[in-house]
Amino acid sequence: MSAIPSTAIEIAAAVRSGSLSAREVLDDHLARIDARDGEINAFNLVMVDEARAAAAAVDAQVAAGEDPGPLAGVPLALKDNLCTHGIPTTCSSRILEGWRPPYDATVVKRVNAAGAISIGKTNLDEFAMGSSTENSAFGPTRNPRDTSRVPGGSSGGSAAAVAAGFAPISLGSDTGGSIRQPAALCGVVGVKPTYGLVSRYGLIAFASSLDQIGPFSTTVADSALLLETISGYDGRDSTSINAPSPSLIESLGEGVDGLRIGFVTELMGEGIAPDVAARVRQAADALAAAGAQIGEVSVPAAAYGLSAYYLIAPAEASSNLARYDGVRYGMRVDAPTTAEMNAATRTAGFGDEVKRRIMLGTYALSAGYYDAYYGKALKVRTLIVRDFERAYADFDLLITPTSPTTAFKFGDKTADPLSMYLNDICTIPTNLAGHPAMSVPFGGGADGMPVGVQLLAPALGEATMFRAAAILESAAPAIDEVWS
């Protein structure tokens, strides 16, 4: 069993060559889940039977001389807001109790077609609303590196699954940082692609104009491979970009010589823990050493990103989550009239954070308040796009912390929603702009927990972003290196 490689690229190569069976790979990972997920709680559901059947099919393909695809036999964890045909999909909410989607999300189809083995559905903050996975109806996920700490969120289960070695790769969704922040807190790679690069069909919506699916992995190359697999035009998603998938693996080794990379000054000062800021500077030095020109750049409207986001995302959510009314699927709490049944179902089915955001969003859109709140937030969004455009006139990439701090302790921020929201201050602006960004582990903080450095690129700038990520990966200090 010790012969099982740790990365998706190595596993797929071994399975395709016939030197390792998908069954062996799966058994190894299921054993790890068995041993430790009771403590971590990364999974809402481990798809043992389906995964065994899929692994057997991959092995049969190899035996028949066929190529199962670039992810042959690679175990992959799916955030539990991605629809899986016939398999419960809960969004970690009681309101979807008992619902089994009659279809697969486009990304699920694509990873299955590439030979990946979907091994389970991972925990999240209910409907992806949160930054710690503490808002799950099924209990929090724990950070595998220190189980007294949160894994981040909302894709905390997918990040923890990769960090704990339950799967070399996983999929999450990122609306305001929900891939990048847990990647940073768990010490793995996480990517939020350009809006429209990956089909959202089958991703249960939180905020449709911001949501984007992306990969987690332990290495930059694995994320590149997974993103290549899931990206590309999908006729089922009207916001899908009609362009070929980017070639990321190919350009990974191209280096950063001559690239202009800017520090975003607004996201390096107040509110950023000094140890985190220091790691970001150290990362910039590593890029400079590899030939990049480092400068400072201002994205003034980024300071208003958080406020705009907490109006736009809840507004869309208030509409997206209206359908959970007890009429067609999921939970129903009976009551004498339809309206009372709707209210009773939603009262019982949604957790506090979801209710808080539905109310925020309903208020922001209501007559008489629309212009002051939602309307103004849209204007800020336009300003952020414009400010980023200016920044990218002078720079190829931007660099910031992913999260203001390392992983915090359970309960630290649950009493004060605003302090929790501040976790997303560095990640939100790119969602509002629709641009790609990724978090790369770069050493540890004063507490010995991982620090993530965020790389930002203009729309469809993934290939350049991955080139810099590869440099950071090779220059990164060990997480347990003594903090100086």
Added chain:
Amino acid sequence: MTLTHEPIEGEHFIVVSETTGNEWEIVVGLEVHCELATVTKLFCGCPNMFGDEPNTNVCPVCLGLPGSLPVLNENVVELAMRLGRALQCSVEPSVFARKNYFYPDMPKDYQVTQFDRPINADGWLDLPDGTRVGIERAHIEEDTGKNSHAGGSGRIHGADYSLVDYNRAGVPLVEIVGRPHIRHPEQAKTYIDELRAILLTTGASDAKMEEGSLRVDANVSVRRVGDSELGTRCEVKNLNSLRSLGRAIEYEARRQVDLLETGERIKQETRHWDEGAGRTRAGRSKEEAEDYRYFQEPDLVPLVPSAEWIAAIDAAMPPLPAARRDALALASGLGVTESSVVIAVQRDLDQLALAAIAAGGDGKRVLTHVEHNLSGEGSAELGPDAFAQLVGLELGGQLTATQAKTVLAEMVVSGRAPDVIAAELGFEAMDSSELEGIVDGLIAESPEEWSDFCTGDDKKRAKLQGFFTGKIMKATKGQADGKAVAALLESRRAESL
């Protein structure tokens, strides 16, 4: 205080208060929802079909299942633009919006519609009476499912349980919002007739009011004649036929005048027409109205049809009813508002009429036959040359009007030539001396009536003219020409005075 309201004839429907003598004018704007005749639904590939087993034409998208996304059906855009251009609208870059409210027949608990940027804006519809009714907008939106309530009264309140059929959910609709330019219940009906003709001509919809593929809501208000400001309006719903539409507008106008004449105010509200009771009942008032929290639908991209697409639609536009009436009026020499011209186009017989006129038929006689003696469906066998020939025989005196009608009925069935049919039926022009003999004989038989005919007042004379004409027609087995009979009776009367 008692009020009676007598409508004054004319284009405007005026309600007069007998106690005050105040004259009130009604003002109506119609909102029409029509289902577009596409093969598939608005945002998914499910069949757009009426009357199938419940919940068979559904998929994750039109059921609004979590994770599903809408994809706009291009044919919907095509039909919506065709309709918009036929209504003289400009096609604008448009966006979709969500209209948020909870209702069990609406799978997502929001309706995807167009709000501040509709695809079609600022057009008009010309009515046959010459009135131009403005069209504010004609936008695309999705239909809801259908509830049915079991037990109780059949309404949602008090029902034992309710069932929802989502086959209709996601069916494409166009909502055509007319400006308040209608002034008469009959004009409202004509507007719908005319709109339906356009929907059929453009192929946009089958426009069946009874089946619900065309639904009409009426915004009704009243104002004192001469006032230019609009009164407070009520929106009347549940109008399932043209008859209901006309009755409901008239009822609602009278109700409002009653209130205003007794010093009360009109409350802006939705009212439901009760066809059985012949009255409207209050629904939701504006104060209690829902806040729909419209915002741009983030799952769809802005819709910007290319100039080429719009030009192609214009180039392929079939002749519309107003243009067809113009052509027929020009060819026949009749006025464009003449009922026979309007009806010929309504019955889709204008091409036949034009061809018959081109073949030498007299325009007025051709259209008289179209109006009174032909139906749209049953005239397939009738060729324009034979039609023109028939009209020629009639005008030449070889056939009376009654005979011509009989011959025409046979032509429609068999497609044979009019002279052949006339000969078979033994229709021949009656010799004038023969007719004179019969008329003189009948006068002699009824001296009293003849005397009254010659000396009586107009009313009496008209009655007795009918008496004598009837007897003459009976005696000649309908072969006498009505005009010749009238002329003969008149000349005999003149002789006897």
